[in-house]
Amino acid sequence: MTTGANTDQTQWQTVTCNGSTFTLPIRYENPAHIGQGAFGAVIRATDNKTGKQVAIKKIRSPFQSQEHAKRTYRELKLLIHLNHEDAHVHCANI
Numbered sequence: 671m672t673t674g675a676n677t678d679q680t681q682w683q684t685v686t687c688n689g690s691t692f693t694l695p696i697r698y699e700n701p702a703h704i705g706q707g708a709f710g711a712v713i714r715a716t717d718n719k720t721g722k723q724v725a726i727k728k729i730r731s732p733f734q735s736q737e738h739a740k741r742t743y744r745e746l747k748l749l750i751h752l753n754h755e756d757a758h759v760h761c762a763n764i
Contacts, residue, residue, distance in 0.1 A: 681695060697717055699718050700716050701713045710729040713728075
């Protein structure tokens with residue numbers, strides 16, 4: 671795992687875990703690889719604003735085909751529908 675801040679060091683950091691690169695707000699600390707599958711990778715980090723452990727998923731090429739786009743959309747809609755206080759959906763770099 672390597673970390674490095676990008677040009678705007680006050681807000682974002684770049685983190686590499688197990689070959690996957692994530693660009694995250696600096697509020698997430700101590701990233702660790704959880705798992706990897708055919709469509710993406712998941713890391714665990716500590717949210718320094720809340721003190722809670724969070725899981726962050728990066729989906730590789732979510733729009734490479736219509737099938738991938740539909741799969742990504744379904745997953746996001748399901749997470750939003752669950753509406754759990756601990757499940758927050760944030761989309762970045764779309």
